[in-house]
Amino acid sequence: AMTGYGFPDMLVELVDLFAQGSREEAHDLFDAHLPLIRYEQQLGIGLAVRKHVLMRRGVIASDAQRKPGMALSATARAEVDYLLERLGRRDKRAAV
Known part of the structure; x- marks a missing residue:
């Protein structure tokens, strides 16, 4: 199974922030993640993008x-990579 985005930890933080009332x-x-989210959701190459991101983050060994x-x-x-x-x-998690 694959996550819905190459930064599942960000998604958890996002839900937590909303639950705490930290809407802004x-x-x-x-908003900081949205360009990469949109790129990753492209039909056809989305999984390749996600696996590349996960590999760059050191989560998996190969994309x-x-x-x-x-x-x-x-x-x-x-x-x-750009x-x-x-x-x-904006987010240290992406500084790979």
Whole structure:
């Protein structure tokens, strides 16, 4: 089973922030992650993006998928890495 996003720990924090009544902080956290969330939700390459993120975070050793899974192109990998770098300025979890 795969999570719904490459930062499941952020999703837990998001729910906790809302439960604590920290609505603005929760929105700020979500907004910081939104570009990567949107990129990861693309039809076809979404799982490849998620696995690449999880690999970059050190959660899994390889981002390879079984056939017929897609692999990220060099351009797509560079875009995901850029989004991680950008996110890392706002959330230390992404500073990989």
